Amino acid sequence: MVQFYAPWCSACQRLESTWENFAKESELLDLAVGKVDVTEEPGLSGRFFVTTLPTIYHAKDGVFRRYHGSRTVEDLQGYILERKWEAVEPVAGWKSPSSIMMNGMAGLFRLSGWIRQIHSYFTDTLGIHIWGSYAIFILATLLIGLTLGLILVLISDCLCPAKSRYRDETSVEVTEKENVEQTTGEEQEDPEELSADELEEAENEKKDLSDGEDGAHSSTDGSEEDSAVDEGSGTEEIEDISEQLPADPETQSSVRQRKIQEADSGP
Secondary structure: OEEEEOOOOHHHHHHHHHHHHHHHOOOOOOOOOEEEEOOOOHHHHHHOOOOOOOEEEEEEOOEEEEOOOOOOHHHHHHHHHOOHHHHOOOOOHHHOOOOHHHHHHHHHHHHHHHHHHHHHHHHHHOOOOHHHHHHHHHHHHHHHHHHHHHHHHHHHHHHOOHHHHHHHHHHHHHHHHHHHHHHHHHHHHHHHHHHHHHHHHHHHHHHHHHHHHHHHHHHHHHHHHHHHHHHHHHHHHHHHHHHHOOOOHHHHHHHHHHHHHHHHHOO
16 A cells, blocks of 8 residues: 655644554555655656545555545554455546556656746745746746747648648649630630631622623623624625625525525524
8 A cells, every 4th residue: 555645744744653553564464555755756646646645545456446444553454454445446447557648647747846846946046036936937838839839830831731732733723724814815806806807808809709700791792792793794705705606596596505504504
């Protein structure tokens, strides 16, 4: 069994003689009895989560139980001889001194003990006022917090650089959108220019077509005039030939037949 005490605790001082007598009888009970000063061993008191003094624990085969009985030598001996500890509910697993949570609690208790020692050094050894010591602790806490926060930010940036990539991707997307908008604007301007060019080409084609039609009409007119001239000349030639033919009736009849045949065979 183990007792947690402090030198300044009055209840611990009253229990000191009883605990020493109980420790003397421990050999007969086949029991180890000890005590722990919480001011000297804050880590160990943190493992057992000692919040009140004195606190007594019974340990058997790695199972811890807190003693809540009377604090006399007879009652302490009866707790062991009569095996009353079997009826006491053991400490829960997460509260066990060997658990991870209690290890962390022990670290906090050690830290509090170091802070107490530093505070006593500032006030007793250096003669700094108590409020001056508090101000030093406040400033140290702020600086440590800022330093730890900066370290955490750097670690998070190194481990999770997705934000920077997302920003790069968004910037690339924005530039692509701007380029697309510019290209669409240029495409909208190009059709206007092309339409103007097409209009000019259409007008030129219309002019060419009109010129071609005029030439076709003029050629047809010229061909008609030529045909008329040819017909006139042909008739004149026939007349001349008829005039040059002899006045013989037989020859005249033969000439007429030839003219009729030529007229029938003609266009």
